Amino acid sequence: xxxxxxxxxxxxxxxxxxxxxxxxxxxxxxxxxxxxxxxxxxxxxxxxxxxxxxxxxxxxxxxxxxxxxxxxxxxxxxxxxxxxxxxxxxxxxxxxxxxxxxxxxxxxxxxxxxxxxxxxxxxxxxxxxxxxxxxxxxxxxxxxxxxxxxxxxxxxxxxxxxxxxxxxxxxxxxxxxxxxxxxxxxxxxxxxxxxxxxxxxxxxxxxxxxxxxxxxxxxxxxxxxxxxxxxxxxxxxxxxxxxxxxxxxxxxxxxxxxxxxxxxxxxxxxxxxxxxxxxxxxxxxxxxxxxxxxxxxxxxxxxxxxxxxxxxxxxxxxxxxxxxxxxxxxxxxxxxxxxxxxxxxxxxxxxxxxxxxxxxxxxxxxxxxxxxxxxxxxxxxxxxxxxxxxxxxxxxxxxxxxxxxxxxxxxxxxxxxxxxxxxxxxxxxxxxxxxxxxxxxxxxxxxxxxxxxxxxxxxxxxxxxxxxxxxxxxxxxxxxxxxxxxxxxxxxxxxxxxxxx
Ligand SMILES: *[C@@H]1O[C@H](CO)[C@@H](O)[C@H](O)[C@H]1NC(C)=O
Ligand SMILES: *[C@@H]1O[C@H](CO)[C@@H](O)[C@H](O)[C@H]1NC(C)=O
Ligand SMILES: *[C@@H]1O[C@H](CO)[C@@H](O)[C@H](O)[C@H]1NC(C)=O
Numbered sequence: 001x002x003x004x005x006x007x008x009x010x011x012x013x014x015x016x017x018x019x020x021x022x023x024x025x026x027x028x029x030x031x032x033x034x035x036x037x038x039x040x041x042x043x044x045x046x047x048x049x050x051x052x053x054x055x056x057x058x059x060x061x062x063x064x065x066x067x068x069x070x071x072x073x074x075x076x077x078x079x080x081x082x083x084x085x086x087x088x089x090x091x092x093x094x095x096x097x098x099x100x101x102x103x104x105x106x107x108x109x110x111x112x113x114x115x116x117x118x119x120x121x122x123x124x125x126x127x128x129x130x131x132x133x134x135x136x137x138x139x140x141x142x143x144x145x146x147x148x149x150x151x152x153x154x155x156x157x158x159x160x161x162x163x164x165x166x167x168x169x170x171x172x173x174x175x176x177x178x179x180x181x182x183x184x185x186x187x188x189x190x191x192x193x194x195x196x197x198x199x200x201x202x203x204x205x206x207x208x209x210x211x212x213x214x215x216x217x218x219x220x221x222x223x224x225x226x227x228x229x230x231x232x233x234x235x236x237x238x239x240x241x242x243x244x245x246x247x248x249x250x251x252x253x254x255x256x257x258x259x260x261x262x263x264x265x266x267x268x269x270x271x272x273x274x275x276x277x278x279x280x281x282x283x284x285x286x287x288x289x290x291x292x293x294x295x296x297x298x299x300x301x302x303x304x305x306x307x308x309x310x311x312x313x314x315x316x317x318x319x320x321x322x323x324x325x326x327x328x329x330x331x332x333x334x335x336x337x338x339x340x341x342x343x344x345x346x347x348x349x350x351x352x353x354x355x356x357x358x359x360x361x362x363x364x365x366x367x368x369x370x371x372x373x374x375x376x377x378x379x380x381x382x383x384x385x386x387x388x389x390x391x392x393x394x395x396x397x398x399x400x401x402x403x404x405x406x407x408x409x410x411x412x413x414x415x416x417x418x419x420x421x422x423x424x425x426x427x428x429x430x431x432x433x434x435x436x437x438x439x440x441x442x443x444x445x446x447x448x449x450x451x452x453x454x455x456x457x458x459x460x461x462x463x464x465x466x467x468x469x470x471x472x473x474x475x476x477x478x479x480x481x482x483x484x485x486x487x488x489x490x491x492x493x494x495x496x497x498x499x500x501x
Contacts (some may be wrong), residue, residue, distance in 0.1 A: 187321075361448065369438055
């Protein structure tokens with residue numbers, strides 16, 4: 001039954017078509033559902049997206065691929081029925097006359113031997129083109145056959161994506177020349193030199209929602225935005241550590257310097273004695289200590305497979321700004337004017353006294369300034385193994401968002417025991433969580449200190465919709481036609497009906 005191979009695809013369709021009650025729970029439960037089915041299929045060596053085998057670089061998996069999609073008549077009927085009868089809360093705006101599009105891409109191949117590290121920057125990656133509103137970006141590591149690779153084999157330390165402007169005429173220029181001329185197009189965030197990405201996650205990538213709730217979107221590809229003579233492109237950084245056959249899996253993923261046997265960092269600087277672990281010790285092409293018999297292990301080819309979902313840009317989409325806060329930035333607390341985001345920190349093992357009181361929680365907190373206020377419409381934290389949860393608070397201490405780590409319990413990809421396999425997200429009702437221009441926010445990151453952890457992170461990513469823009473754009477959006485669906489063909493509910501929903 002060939003259509004069976006695309007079952008997960010239909011499940012995804014259903015999840016998108018059926019309007020959410022709460023965007024968060026909806027997307028997360030859908031993702032879990034899709035995930036389950038996908039696992040079922042990958043374990044039988046069938047593939048989630050069969051076309052991937054034929055064209056590994058760029059595959060359309062959109063719910064709408066120019067009518068080429070084959071579909072069981074039963075499913076069409078089911079989806080139509082369900083979408084017609086389901087009660088439609090206002091969050092269902094993503095289908096209001098706009099097509100949600102999606103495409104899955106593969107990164108360049110990443111070659112990893114047991115113990116080895118790859119931390120490369122890929123410029124001009126495959127990415128949707130045009131003036132778009134990004135709605136989600138989901139990535140995971142897969143092998144050559146498209147099968148998800150579990151974290152205990154290839155640990156995904158992080159991936160980040162961000163746009164940059166490159167000179168248009170540079171096609172013929174040498175690679176180094178091109179790179180010297182690029183202009184990074186950073187997020188609106190508060191760390192001036194680091195953490196400029198639009199999206200970025202690590203081991204938690206498989207079960208962390210990145211969905212931007214409706215009617216919001218991250219604006220990209222505006223033809224007016226690049227400076228004269230430049231065009232927008234995208235870069236991807238993937239930091240992966242192969243821990244097959246290593247002597248200490250957690251130590252290798254925490255980049256403990258003794259396991260990497262390095263004394264100088266990536267830039268040739270001496271690593272100081274008191275630096276026990278972190279990115280300075282697990283840079284590109286370093287190697288973690290492996291057990292006997294693994295030293296000559298064959299390199300394996302893996303990829304970051306990423307799926308981007310977007311809408312074409314229109315005035316019905318409200319733009320959001322991206323801010324990333326870093327719990328290691330102590331500049332404000334120390335009275336300095338320039339942010340100092342160190343990205344990583346260390347968690348010391350708790351004292352015997354604390355242990356006796358069952359109080360082995362390491363709390364790291366700091367304050368950072370949000371330059372421009374508005375409504376927080378999405379929030380998520382990033383932590384490493386040992387992380388418990390992180391929170392973001394307003395100046396008066398009110399909770400803006402809390403993001404809690406979930407750990408795997410088994411062996412299979414997406415459920416690896418000992419690893420953070422997901423971070424919970426916040427989808428406040430628009431208008432319910434508001435922050436002022438220049439408000440001083442508090443970032444808190446909690447880790448278990450049952451044992452020492454090196455190179456951990458405590459980042460908080462939020463999307464903010466500014467009020468001015470909402471006021472300008474909301475009346476325009478309100479005048480749009482009724483509720484429309486893009487599936488299985490374009491159709492709209494009459495406006496008298498949809499306005500009552
Ligand atoms: C560690 O590095 C030193 C020099 O860089 C080298 O001589 C030594 O053999 C290395 N040790 C291991 C266990 O690889
Ligand atoms: C972090 O730990 C402190 C102290 O145990 C606790 O009061 C706080 O609620 C925790 N925060 C989060 C986000 O878990
Ligand atoms: C993870 O694996 C454990 C142990 O095999 C299993 O009990 C659990 O149901 C799995 N969780 C998910 C979400 O699949």
